[in-house]
Amino acid sequence: MRAIPPGFVRTFGDVDPRAPRLVGRVLATTTERVPWHRVVRADGSAPLGEEQLARLRSEGVPVRGGRVDLARTRLPT
Secondary structure (H helix, E strand, O other): OOOOOOOOEEEHHHHOOOOHHHHHHHHHHOOOOOOHHHEEOOOOEOOOHHHHHHHHHHOOOOEEOOEEOHHHHEOOO
């Protein structure tokens, strides 16, 4: 997660294609300070809703209809 620069996102599946749910679980339970808000669902939606979208918007990530524009902001793997 720390390798994802501001203004970009990755999906849970981008982080680990074999275990995207595990990625979510780790992010939900870690005590480490990581930019968790830069990881979204495969459809561009934010699991933590408006709080997460607000953080992404503040970094310049385009959001439309409650979803991140993955075509413009998804960091290549």
